[in-house]
Structures are given as C-alpha cells and as structure tokens.
Ligand SMILES: *[C@@H]1O[C@H](CO)[C@@H](O)[C@H](O)[C@H]1NC(C)=O
Ligand SMILES: *[C@@H]1O[C@H](CO)[C@@H](O)[C@H](O)[C@H]1NC(C)=O
Ligand SMILES: *[C@@H]1O[C@H](CO)[C@@H](O)[C@H](O)[C@H]1NC(C)=O
Ligand SMILES: *[C@@H]1O[C@H](CO)[C@@H](O)[C@H](O)[C@H]1NC(C)=O
Ligand SMILES: *[C@@H]1O[C@H](CO)[C@@H](O)[C@H](O)[C@H]1NC(C)=O
Ligand SMILES: *[C@@H]1O[C@H](CO)[C@@H](O)[C@H](O)[C@H]1NC(C)=O
Ligand SMILES: *[C@@H]1O[C@H](CO)[C@@H](O)[C@H](O)[C@H]1NC(C)=O
C-alpha cells in the first residue's frame with residue numbers, strides 16, 4: 050500500500066477529511082524513498098494502566114466538567130512573556146491557574162537562589178545509580194520550591210556525533226547507560242512532586258538544521274526500525290517505565306515527517322507500544338501544522354504561538370491563536386478533530402498533575418523568568434525563594450565522583466607536603482571576568498567551564514573555580530608554598546617562565562558547545578572541531594617544555610582528541626572533569642589531593658582521531674530537508690570501534706583509580722521467570738514501558754571484586770553481553786553495571802540481573818522483542834576493553 054493510500058485509509062478510519070494532509074509528510078528526495086514514516090491512527094486513548102489508574106480516573110472526572118474552550122486551554126501555551134518559559138491557559142471559572150513549565154535539565158533556569166547542578170553527562174560519568182536519583186530528586190525539589198509544575202528535563206538524546214552541541218545535557222553514547230540515568234533522574238525528580246519532561250523525542254542528535262522557530266531547512270533523521278528501538282527509543286522507554294509525566298517531541302523530522310506530527314513515533318511507538326500514560330508536549334514552536342500534530346498524538350502545544358519573531362510572540366492574548374488554541378476549537382467544529390481527542394489530550398495532562406500530587410497545596414510560581422527585578426509595575430514577581438538546601442554538598446560529591454582520571458604516572462593523588470611551587474595555567478582555571486553568569490544562557494567561553502550554553506543552562510548561585518579551590522586547599526595545608534596562576538591563555542613566555550621554576554604544573558583547558566540559537570566563537574551550537582579551545586594544546590606544550598610534572602585538567606562538553614600531547618612524558622596525569630556545576634573547583638580538589646578515590650568512567654569513546662567515529666555532524670546541505678541517515682545503525686560509539694577493530698585512545702567505560710581491583714568467581718544462573726512468561730502473551734500484559742514480561746529477570750550474574758590496593762575506593766563493574774552470532778548484534782553491548790564501594794583488601798559480591806529486555810533484540814517482522822536462541826557470552830570488565838571474566842549461557 051502506497052503512503053498516499055495508507056494516509057487515506059488512516060484518515061477515513063477516523064472519519065476525518067483527506068484535505069488535512071497539508072503538513073504531512075515531505076516527499077523523500079531521490080534515493081531516500083524508503084525513509085518515509087507510516088501513518089498510525091487514531092491516537093491511542095489513555096487507559097490508566099498500572100500505577101496510573103487513580104490519576105487517570107481523577108483526570109477523567111475533572112475533564113468531564115470542562116467546556117471545550119477550557120479543555121483547549123489546558124493544551125495550548127499562552128506565550129513566553131509570562132513568568133515561566135511555558136505557560137498553559139488557565140480555567141478562571143474553577144480558579145485553576147495555568148501550569149508553569151520551566152527549563153532545564155540541570156537546574157531551574159532564569160532565576161536566583163537555585164543550584165547549578167553538574168550536567169547530565171557528569172552524572173552518567175559517575176555510573177552511580179543512587180547519585181543519578183539523588184541529583185534528580187534535588188533538582189525536583191528546586192523546581193517544586195519555585196512553583197514549577199513541569200520541569201523540562203531530563204534530555205536523553207544519544208551522543209551519536211561527538212561534536213553534537215547538546216550532548217552534555219544527556220547521558221552519553223550507550224542506550225543502556227542512558228536508560229538508567231534517565232530512569233533514575235525521572236524517578237528522583239517526580240518523587241519531589243514535579244512532572245519530568247523527557248526530551249527531545251526523537252532523533253535530535255545535532256544542532257545544525259534542527260528546525261524550530263520557522264526554520265527553512267529542517268533535517269530528517271532516517272532511523273531504521275531496529276535501531277530506533279534498540280538505541281534511540283530505549284532511554285525514552287525507560288523514562289516511560291519510570292512513570293514520566295511528559296515527553297517532549299523534537300524540532301527535527303524523522304523519515305521526512307516533523308517529530309511533533311509523526312504518528313508512527315508518537316501514536317505508534319510511544320502511546321501504543323510503550324503504553325505511555327502521560328502527555329506529549331511540543332518543543333518550542335516545533336509544531337508547524339494544527340490538525341496533523343493533534344491527530345499524530347501531540348497533546349500540548351508550546352509555547353502557543355506559531356513562530357518566533359511574529360507579532361503574537363509578545364502578545365499573550367493572541368499567542369493562543371497559533372496552530373492550536375482558537376484553531377483547535379475550529380478543528381473540532383469543522384470535523385477535523387473529534388472532541389474525544391481533545392478530551393484525551395486534557396485527560397493525559399491532568400493525569401500527570403494528579404499522579405504527581407500537584408492538587409495538594411502545590412507552591413505558586415514565585416519567580417519571573419523575564420526579569421531579575423523584584424517588582425514590575427509595583428507587582429511582586431520575584432520573591433527570591435532560596436531552594437538550594439544542602440544541594441551544594443550533593444553537587445560537590447557528584448562532581449568528584451564524575452571526575453575521570455585518564456592518565457596517571459604516579460603523581461596522583463598529589464602529596465601536598467611534597468611540592469613547593471605550583472604553576473597553574475589557562476583561563477579555564479579561573480573565574481569569568483564578567484561574572485559566573487556574565488553571558489546570557491552561558492553563551493560564551495570565559496573562565497572555567499562548568500556548564501554548556503543554551504536552554505539547558507541555569508544561573509550559577511556561585512562558581513568555585515579551580516585556582517581558588519586549589520589555592521585555598523594548598524595554603525590550608527602548606528603555607529610555605531609558592532602558587533602562581535596565569536590565566537592569560539596566550540602569554541606563553543610567562544607560562545614558560547613559571548613552568549621552569551615550578552615542581553608541579555596544572556594546565557586547564559576546555560571545549561564548549563550548546564544550543565544552536567547562540568553561536569560562540571563561530572560554533573553554531575555544535576562544535577566545529579574536537580580540539581581544545583583558546584589554544585589549549587599550545588598551553589600544554591608551553592608547560593611541558595619546561596615542567597616535567599604537568600597535570601592536564603579538561604572541562605569539555607564532549608570528547609576531544611588528545612593525541613598531540615597525551616603521550617608526552619612530561620604529562621604526568623590527565624583528569625577529565627566535563628561540566629561539574631557550581632562546586633567545580635572543590636570537586637576537583639577532592640580528587641587531586643586524594644580525599645576521594647576517583648571512580649568516574651567514560652560514557653563515550655575518546656578516539657585517536659575524529660574520523661574514527663562512526664558518524665559526524667552534517668554542517669552544510671543544499672537540500673530543503675537535509676537527510677541524516679543513521680547508517681552506522683546499531684554500531685554507535687564503542688560498538689563501532691569493536692566491530693571495525695579500531696583502537697581508541699581511551700575506550701568506553703574507562704577510568705583509572707588510586708587503588709586496584711581484581712575480579713573472580715563469575716557465576717551465571719537462569720532465574721526461570723523467562724519460561725513463565727512466554728513472549729506471545731506479551732501484548733496482554735502491557736504496562737508503561739512496554740510488555741511487562743520484558744522486565745522480569747531472565748538470568749542472574751554474580752562475581753567478586755576485591756580491592757587489592759591500599760586505598761578504599763569504588764569500582765564500576767560492567768557487564769557486556771555478546772549475543773549469538775545469528776542475532777546480528779555488535780560484538781558486545783552494555784547490559785549491566787554497578788558501582789561498589791570497597792574498602793582496601795576487602796571483597797564485595799556484585800549481583801546483576803539480566804532482564805528479558807536485556808537479552809532481546811527488536812524483531813522488525815513480528816514487531817516485538819524476541820530472545821534469539823544460541824550461546825550468549827557474559828563479559829565482566831572494568832571498561833569495555835578491559836574484560837576480566839567471561840562466561841556463557843545458552844537460550
Ligand atoms: C523509517 O524508515 C525505515 C526504513 O524504511 C523504517 O525501518 C522505520 O521504521 C521508519 N521509522 C519511522 C519512525 O517512520
Ligand atoms: C463537576 O461539576 C459538578 C457541578 O458543578 C460538581 O458537583 C463536581 O464536584 C465537579 N466535579 C469535579 C471532579 O470537579
Ligand atoms: C484560557 O486561558 C486564558 C489565559 O490564562 C484566560 O485568560 C482565559 O480566560 C481562559 N479561557 C477560558 C475559557 O477559561
Ligand atoms: C482562588 O485561588 C487563590 C489562590 O490559590 C485563592 O487565594 C482564592 O481564595 C481562590 N478563590 C476561590 C474563589 O476559590
Ligand atoms: C478546520 O479548522 C482548522 C483550524 O482552523 C483548519 O486548519 C482546517 O483547515 C479546517 N479544515 C476544514 C476542512 O475546514
Ligand atoms: C577549534 O575550535 C575552537 C573554538 O572555536 C578554536 O579555538 C580552535 O582554534 C579550533 N581548532 C582548530 C584546530 O581549528
Ligand atoms: C604541541 O607539541 C606537539 C609535539 O611536539 C606538536 O606536535 C604540536 O603541534 C604542538 N601543538 C601546538 C599547538 O603547539
């Protein structure tokens with residue numbers, strides 16, 4: 050059946066008219082004909098499955114009492130000139146105020162007395178499930194305290210291209226690790242009462258041509274069905290399983306169809322397969338057609354107006370006359386959209402509200418994202434409510450736990466009694482001369498880098514820079530020390546001079562990226578290269594030329610290439626700190642001087658050269674819809690390096706410790722639940738996240754880890770699975786990990802469960818997860834390239 054006839058069948062099934070196909074979908078350019086999205090209609094109505102039963106029942110009752118206009122008001126944004134970045138309409142008749150929607154995935158954006166948490170990528174670098182939850186909970190508390198109903202995070206797009214501008218907001222290059230980080234973050238945030246919004250659904254892996262705001266060229270992410278399920282949708286499925294209230298559809302297209310109008314991804318994968326019970330919210334101006342977006346499954350239109358720069362953008366009264374609002378009422382009146390669809394949209398929104406308990410004394414909004422002034426026209430808009438609690442301590446701990454030691458010839462941990470003269474080089478060691486919030490949305494790279502730029506940012510309440518933290522620590526221990534910081538990145542003569550005198554040197558360098566609406570040093574969101582900014586390599590050279598004990602500390606938004614200098618014998622250590630948030634310097638000091646034994650591990654591969662990676666940013670295109678085909682398919686990140694036998698500089702999962710661990714006594718057993726839940730019955734047991742039998746443990750795995758060194762420390766044990774040859778999987782895929790704190794000379798037993806989901810592959814023909822039969826290999830290691838134990842099981 051051709052797409053056109055499929056379209057007609059779908060629409061006729063709905064009783065809708067064929068002339069609504071205006072915005073659906075673009076014709077595929079020659080050579081891309083197979084990359085088209087099928088129609089999946091109608092949108093599935095919320096069922097109240099699993100833990101959603103009472104919330105959905107209450108939502109239904111509430112919605113049953115509303116007029117069409119009131120229901121539409123819940124679904125449509127009222128512009129961005131209000132107190133939050135997104136604000137729905139209100140229901141004055143019931144004294145029901147509008148919902149407040151606010152960024153970001155690392156804190157509350159556009160306010161004060163709120164924390165700047167480590168970026169998503171840092172919590173992935175900890176590989177610590179509890180920290181993932183704790184960070185989510187603390188952020189949830191802050192959003193709650195500010196009166197935010199819906200927090201716009203976590204972001205869980207995959208780090209498919211290393212230069213991708215927003216990779217740092219997410220959790221790296223592996224869906225299983227990202228899945229855990231997403232599940233725990235959502236669980237934590239929502240336990241604090243705020244509705245989490247997992248984003249950007251889906252295929253939003255680069256900034257160039259990502260669309261939005263009426264952009265002319267918008268890329269199409271062409272993702273095959275199996276790769277969609279096994280890689281890109283996996284973390285979103287985990288969010289749904291965690292009970293996420295909201296999913297944000299993205300700006301880009303998937304298979305030629307706009308993400309917020311793609312019935313296959315929204316109705317099909319999210320609402321049918323994954324049994325999603327919450328609501329789908331559009332990214333800001335991601336909707337470009339009224340009926341298509343509604344019928345395809347989007348439930349909330351943000352921020353309400355059609356495009357930035359239009360008169361309605363700054364007119365809250367008419368913002369609701371965008372594609373929805375008044376027009377949604379028209380769509381019901383003229384028969385394009387059944388009123389039952391609007392009922393379902395409003396019910397899903399209210400279900401999330403009841404599920405999170407927001408009907409019980411939820412705090413009112415007490416800040417204003419448009420101004421820091423306390424009063425506007427005599428009206429109190431900013432109460433400056435302090436929501437930080439003791440989160441600074443949590444932030445410091447996550448920062449230290451996420452710090453990855455890549456190289457250490459023995460200088461670390463620094464013995465503070467041993468050195469008399471420190472040289473500290475690079476602007477990344479010090480403060481931003483314009484202040485920690487000197488650049489709007491952190492859209493510059495000045496001073497130490499602790500956060501990327503764009504809507505994924507927040508204001509710093511303070512920022513402890515490395516130079517200040519090291520100075521304060523060293524002088525508290527060893528007052529008779531010389532410590533010289535040079536923050537000018539280009540004064541090589543001064544650096545040479547100090548380096549020649551110092552007995553320990555620390556070079557700080559960074560690489561920044563962010564969201565595409567801000568360009569920094571010619572980088573339009575995505576990075577142009579994988580090298581260091583501000584001539585970082587030259588600073589390293591200027592130090593190593595004279596200082597045989599040079600420690601390099603990197604604050605980067607993604608992988609950088611290190612080949613020019615990493616093997617230099619005078620580089621005695623390399624620390625990878627990414628974007629640690631407000632306690633940056635303190636977190637670093639904790640690791641540098643040994644208060645904390647490092648345990649961070651890479652959430653992506655660091656290659657020897659950029660061309661070793663499987664995919665890259667598409668920077669230029671003359672197509673109206675630039676085609677980004679995910680040709681590497683399942684072979685994202687380390688799976689590519691393993692499949693092609695490419696030697697990375699530092700593999701996925703790598704990170705050094707100050708102690709040593711030995712692994713022993715692997716055992717594997719079948720749990721047996723697997724037989725009790727035959728696959729063919731899966732559809733009768735569906736719950737949010739997918740068929741319930743997928744989440745029973747099929748096999749148990751245990752092994753011992755012994756801390757054989759002299760320091761206490763934590764080890765991240767990793768389980769990689771090798772599928773039977775016939776399954777067509779990459780050589781190994783991450784399917785388990787656990788971070789275990791083990792005292793020196795002690796042994797811990799690590800027990801991991803392999804869920805049925807973990808040993809399944811997505812079968813395109815049957816459109817279901819199936820367990821391939823054959824021999825599976827269980828590889829337990831300290832990184833993806835440091836496998837310590839091997840075992841097998843047979844299915
Ligand atoms: C995109 O097209 C590919 C190739 O035909 C197909 O496997 C996949 O299911 C499609 N995905 C969507 C969301 O349309
Ligand atoms: C619906 O409205 C009726 C009449 O106004 C009222 O009695 C009832 O409590 C309302 N129900 C809900 C769930 O608001
Ligand atoms: C819809 O929301 C707007 C903005 O809050 C409000 O002014 C208007 O009265 C609401 N309409 C209805 C029918 O409740
Ligand atoms: C409406 O809500 C406000 C704020 O919660 C409250 O002060 C007021 O008393 C309410 N009015 C009615 C009529 O319920
Ligand atoms: C129905 O109304 C909507 C919203 O105004 C409009 O986009 C659509 O073209 C209309 N359809 C028909 C068949 O009139
Ligand atoms: C890479 O980009 C950064 C930031 O724009 C720039 O400072 C640096 O010079 C670039 N590197 C190369 C090798 O061009
Ligand atoms: C740094 O030194 C290495 C090794 O000598 C050299 O290959 C590289 O070009 C130098 N880089 C810069 C920016 O000076």
Ligand SMILES: *[C@@H]1O[C@H](CO)[C@@H](O)[C@H](O)[C@H]1NC(C)=O
Nearest residue numbers: 593594595596597617618619
């Ligand atoms: C290492 O440092 C020493 C000074 O201690 C210097 O003489 C030597 O050239 C440096 N080596 C390299 C490879 O930079």
Ligand SMILES: *[C@@H]1O[C@H](CO)[C@@H](O)[C@H](O)[C@H]1NC(C)=O
Nearest residue numbers: 458460596597598599619621
């Ligand atoms: C650096 O050079 C000094 C002086 O030659 C030497 O004592 C020291 O051991 C060297 N340090 C390293 C880390 O090689």
Ligand SMILES: *[C@@H]1O[C@H](CO)[C@@H](O)[C@H](O)[C@H]1NC(C)=O
Nearest residue numbers: 724725726727729730731733
């Ligand atoms: C599977 O489903 C069939 C048909 O609904 C039912 O007869 C059978 O008992 C189910 N089996 C199990 C193990 O639940």
Ligand SMILES: *[C@@H]1O[C@H](CO)[C@@H](O)[C@H](O)[C@H]1NC(C)=O
Nearest residue numbers: 826828829836837838839840
């Ligand atoms: C386990 O198997 C992997 C992959 O075949 C191999 O590289 C590794 O050396 C093996 N390790 C042990 C401890 O047997």
